[in-house]
Amino acid sequence: MERVTMREILAILRCKVKDPGKWWPAETRFEILVGAVLTQNTTWTSVEKAIANLKGLGLLEPTRLADADPEEIGEAIRTAGYWRVKTAYLLAITEWFLEIDARATELTDAELRRSLLEVRGVGEETADDIMLYAYRRPVFIYDAYGRRLLAAAGWGEFRTYPAARKALDGRIRAEGFTVAELAELHGLIVQAGKDARAAGGWDKYWPTSE
Known part of the structure; x- marks a missing residue:
């Protein structure tokens, strides 16, 4: 006990x-998702540098990130480590955001979590970070x-x-x-x-x- x-x-x-x-330090819901993906296997200080780089390039807006050159994204997030893999993860979570975000309030906690876990690069911890801080679900x-x-x-x-x-x-x-x-x-x-x-x-x- x-x-x-x-x-x-x-x-x-x-x-x-x-x-x-x-917690979570971000200006927008999408920035929370980006940070949650980038913080995997690295320090938050490294993530802050990567986010600042993306912001400087105007890539913290989902449609712009979705259309960006993967090499440009990778160079921007290099400080967060595993930049090639994380570029793919960022593009995957961006695609999810553009499809799901507008109707996220219609989903139950279980449905939202299950949807996040289907995204490449999103494991249980990342999904729950997003659930709690971006979508205000009690986890x-x-x-x-x-x-x-x-x-x-x-x-x-x-x-x-x-x-x-x-x-x-x-x-x-x-x-x-x-x-x-x-x-x-x-x-x-x-x-x-x-x-x-x-x-x-x-x-x-x-x-x-x-």
Whole structure:
């Protein structure tokens, strides 16, 4: 049995984390999708540079990105790594956005998530990032930061995103979080993860948070 509820974890993190930053930092819904794809296997600092490059070229508008030369896109996002693959992923999510975005409100959470998971380059974490921050759907992000926190807080250890989601989603949903709270929680968890690493690991950081 977990030692604390997720709401108690949220309260602890609100007290412990000084500056979680803005989550998700973006000016438009489409920019959130672009960032969610680019941030795979890289740092957010690298993503910010890539997004700035795209913005400077006028390519953070979906129709313009869809029509752009893939080589131009690749050069713009090179700082985010795996630029050839991510160029293909960006074009795929852009095609999805142009087709689905206008009617996304008509889709249930399950339908929207299933649609996102059909897009090349969109896995469960990326899909849930988009669900939460772009489409304001109530989902918990079971990324590596989240799973490490859950283990430290006594919720169990899970090696994969799907395993954690399957085991814990019902419990977290039962606590009745709003979208805004879930968005804040994810930001707090990410910053807490960085703080925990600086402190020598969750086993040293988490007990000092209670």
